[in-house]
Amino acid sequence: MGLFGFGKKKSKKEAEPAGSVDEDKAAAEAANTAAKAESAETVLAEPSGEYVGRGDERGPWDVNDEDVPDYDDYLDLGAYYLPFLQGIELRIKASRATQQVLGSTITYGASSLEIEAFAAPKTMGLWDDVRADLLEANKNASEAEGVFGTELKLPVSVKGGKTVNTRIVGVDGPRWMLRGIFSGKAAVDPDSPETEALNKFFADIVVERGEEPLAPRDLIPMHPPVAPAERRAAKAAAEAEAQEGGKEHFKDIPDNKPKGPLSQDQTTEVKTTLSRGPMFSEVR
Template sequence: MLFGRGKKSKAERTEPAAAVEENESVEASGQSGESVVKGDFRLGKGPWDVEEIEDRDGYVDLGALLIAPAEGLQLRLEVEEATQRVVAVTMDLAGSSLQLQAFAAPRSEGLWDEIREQISQSVASQGGETEEITGTFGTELVAKLPAEAADGSRGFRAARFMGVDGPRWFLRGVLGGQAALDRDAAAGLEELFRRVVVVRGDNPMPPRELLQLRLPKDAAVPAQGGAPQPASQSGPQDGPALKQPERGPEITQIG
């Protein structure tokens, strides 16, 4: 399994931000599974809180997020340039993408209603438009921003925002590519979003604080010459390897 790595600027690190980026990445394979919904936080099945799963075996462990592998899935870890910390993970599947970020949330109320409003305001300030729709995970937001194609023609760049309020956490997913507007194209990534597990931890955190993501313990980073180098000093690495970063276009940010 190979992990691609993208960069993020300092301004993008705190608030839920939508980034639709094109980067190099990772292949993963596995099987789907189901679980019983617990609590009132999710519509239907998943995403899950870590307390709702039996164990972490079989997941890609990224710290605050556990990702279920799937055939054809590629993962990209997005890294903040200033601190070199991982701030988001993006799933690439069949030409579309799903960016994930998890945040601390209040115990008594969710964040999604407020965040949708902020996203709409940000998109409008950039000359774009948004539409609330009823999707697989409840109320979702489709955003369209003006964009110029390579041939100079005018069009728009689209993203579909999904938000899930969990027990003391908020998970935000942003669909890009064909999946942003085509429900059939989004089906595979929606299923992967449903299978995400959030690890909130017990530490007190202010609402909207980004939950800490990290590289898998067995990840390896290619040197400039291309030869894999250990990501830590713990010994030989035989797991995911990191590729050199390539930054793609961002659609909007909230802050």
């Protein structure tokens, strides 16, 4: 059957009356004209920038989502929990002056992904405004439709006179926005296995906004990485202490850095900077 359901053509046109042939031809031409008009309308229509999957069939997730994945084995950074991906390298960005953790960078093969979580208003998302600011501040930036809705393509100049092509995505959640900056193959080759892996990694992140009052666009507070084993040990110790009638269950996050690598495939280091840098700077 044809695309529009016109049915099979007769094998012998001479068996049909002349008037019937002319009517069929006219009907087919009218259908083709309508199909072309419909196709043109589809192509010319405004693309939708709405990312409809978050919290329903895919992430990034919020800790309070009904279908949030089990993140007990994720790495805890305070503002968000990172899933495990074999073969990645994790770097932590921190302020030299205050040692405050600002974000994290995942390196995977020839690609990298910078991750930051921001506070957002209760009644509206933040990504549309942030994207508009980035477009206004960077004449070389352009919008494109991607797996996370409307994304930005932004060439960034780095030391040595080189230009790095980046792909910036933003996903709005309840009172938060998670931003990812992809570079390397994950920024320019949508068919690369690295792109697929890092897209999935970003979609599997679980965000914890917390109840602390924060202004829109403020970074959600983070802390040095806490490995799953450390988190479980602290929880077990607190439960044991509570059963013994000791102190109330503590909620403070340990501020010590984890000892040694997370696994044979993951390492953690702290990169101190005086400023957040051009690839993860916030335009206000």
